[in-house]
C-alpha cells in the first residue's frame with residue numbers, strides 16, 4: 001500500500017463516518033468566526049432551535065468591517081450604521097452562545113488568520129475552518145484548513161462536522177535558495193502565474209522543497225494564504241522544527257507533558273516517502289524575481305524586470321480575452337515596463353502580509369527614506385493588536401511615520417475596502433494583499449499585488465521599482 | 472432551502488471566464504446581516520454606471536446599457552450560462568443569495584470554483600457542469616435565438632432545449648436534498664451518536680485540541 005501524504009493523515013484522523021454516497025463526515029477541531037459571514041449562520045441556528053455543538057471549538061473576532069482609526073471608542077467609533085450593526089450582532093451572538101471573542105477593544109483583536117496562529121489556536125494536525133476563503137493560511141502549520149460558506153458555518157456550529165469529498169493531492173516542490181530581495185509572496189505569485197487561478201482546483205496543495213523548508217512560519221503563512229488564488233481550498237506545509245518552535249509557548253498551545261505527547265504526534269505529520277501525489281509541480285527558487293501583478297486576476301503577474309503583455313502573447317483565446325479586458329480595466333498599454341507604472345496609494349497589511357516580519361521587511365526599505373510626493377497615501381495596517389504592539393516595541397511605527405506612512409489599527413482594511421480605507425475610481429495601488437479583482441479595493445480602483453518590501457519600494461519611488469536595487 | 476426539481480426559463484449569457492464573487496456581489500453589500508436584499512446589487516459594478524452603496528434605490532441608479540444582463544432580451548432569465556471557473560475568489564455565500572434573488576435558479580458552466588459550487592447546492596441554486604463544447608454550442612444558440620429557453624431537469628439530470636440536449640452529473644445526496652428542499656444539518660445530525668463517539672475517542676488521542684489554557688482538557 002502506498003504511503004500517506006500529510007493531507008491524507010490529517011483527513012484520516014478526522015473521519016467520523018463515511019456516508020453511503022461516498023461523502024465523508026469530517027470532524028472540525030477549530031472554527032474561527034468573523035462578523036461578515038456569521039450573522040446569517042447564527043440566525044439559522046436560532047430559527048432551527050439548535051445550539052453550538054462544542055462552544056470551545058470556536059473563536060471569534062471582528063476584522064473585515066472595523067475602522068483602522070479612532071479605535072479607543074470601540075464599537076461606537078464605527079460611523080457606518082450598517083457596519084456597526086454587524087459588529088454588534090457578532091458581539092451579541094458570542095455572548096448568547098458563550099463563544100470566546102476578541103472584541104474590538106481587546107488587544108488580541110485582529111484578522112482571523114493572524115490571530116489563530118498567534119494565539120496557538122491553530123495547531124498542527126487540526127482541521128480548521130472559517131467562513132473566509134483565506135483560511136488556507138493555517139495550513140502552514142500542517143493543519144487541514146479551508147474556507148467555507150455561511151451555510152457551512154451554520155453546519156459546523158450545529159454539528160462540529162463538515163460533509164466533504166476528499167480532494168486530490170498536489171505537491172509543489174520549490175528547491176534552491178530564494179534570491180536576495182525575493183520573498184514567499186514572490187514565490188506564491190510566481191506559482192499562481194504558472195498554474196493559473198484554477199490550476200489547483202479540487203486539490204489540496206503541499207508545498208515542499210528546500211526553499212519552502214527554509215521559510216519562517218510567517219512566510220509559510222503567506223505562501224499557504226494564497227492557495228485559494230490557485231483554486232485550491234487548502235494548502236499546507238509539513239511539520240518541522242520551525243513549526244514546533246513557533247507554536248511552543250503560545251497561549252492556547254499545550255504545555256508540559258501534554259506538549260510532549262502532542263510533539264510525538266505532530267512529528268508524524270510529514271508525507272511518507274512513498275506517498276502518492278496526483279499532480280506534482282517543480283520550481284527553481286533561484287530563478288524567482290520580485291513579482292508585480294499587472295491585471296485583474298492574480299495569475300496576471302510579471303517579474304519587476306518585465307513588460308506588460310499584449311493579448312497576442314497568449315495562445316489560448318480565453319486568456320487573450322482576459323488579457324484584453326484586464327489591460328482596459330487597468331489602463332495599461334502592452335509593452336509598458338511594469339517598473340514605470342506610477343502608484344497612487346500603498347497598502348501594507350492583510351492576512352497575506354500583515355505580520356511582524358512583513359512590517360520589518362517594509363520598514364527596512366523605508367528606514368531613512370520618504371514616500372514620494374506623488375503618492376496620495378501610504379498605509380501600514382498591522383494584522384493584529386499584538387503585531388501592532390510588537391512593531392511599536394521595535395520602533396517600526398516610528399520608521400513608517402517618519403517615511404510618511406499612516407500607522408493604523410488592525411483589521412482587513414484596504415484589502416477589501418469594506419471600511420473607509422479604499423481606492424477611488426481610476427486610482428492605482430501597490431498592495432500586499434491577495435486579490436486584484438476589479439473593484440476589490442474600491443469602485444474602479446486598480447490593484448497591483450506585491451511583497452511588503454516591493455510595496456515600500458514603490459512608495460518611495462512613486463512607481464514600481466526593483467527593491468533589490470534600493471538595498 | 473428552495474427545492475429544485477426542474478426549471479424552464481430564458482437563458483442569459485455571461486461570456487467571461489473566472490467571474491469572481493467580488494463581481495457577483497461587491498463587498499459593500501456584505502455588511503448586511505440578512506440573507507435577502509442582494510438581488511438589486513448582483514453584478515453591481517457591471518450593471519450600473521454609478522457606484523453602488525447599500526440602501527441606494529435601484530430605480531435611481533444609472534444603468535449600464537452595455538452590460539449584457541441589461542439587454543431586454545434577457546429580462547426574466549432564470550438560467551445563467553457562464554464560462555470556466557465561475558464563482559472563484561471569496562467564500563461569500565451572498566453571491567449565491569444575490570443570484571437567486573435576481574431570479575436565477577441554475578448556472579451552467581464548464582467549471583465552478585469549489586466553495587461557490589458548495590454554497591449553491593446548499594441554497595437551491597443548481598450548478599450544472601457541462602462539457603466545454605456543449606457550453607460553446609449553447610452560447611452560439613442563445614446568441615442567435617432571442618428568447619431561447621432551456622429546461623433543466625434535476626430528476627433526469629438533463630438540460631434540454633430546441634436543438635440541444637445534454638446530461639449532467641451530480642452527487643446523489645445533494646441531489647436528494649435539492650429535490651426535497653432540505654438542509655443538510657438534519658442529515659448530519661442523524662449521525663449524532665457517531666459524532667459523539669468520535670469526539671470522545673479524539674479527546675483521548677489528541678487532548679490538546681480540546682485544551683484552552685495549555686494543559687487542561
Ligand code: SF4
Nearest residue numbers: 134350351412415416
Ligand atoms: S485581510 Fe483580506 S483576504 Fe484576509 S481575511 Fe481580511 S479581507 Fe479576507
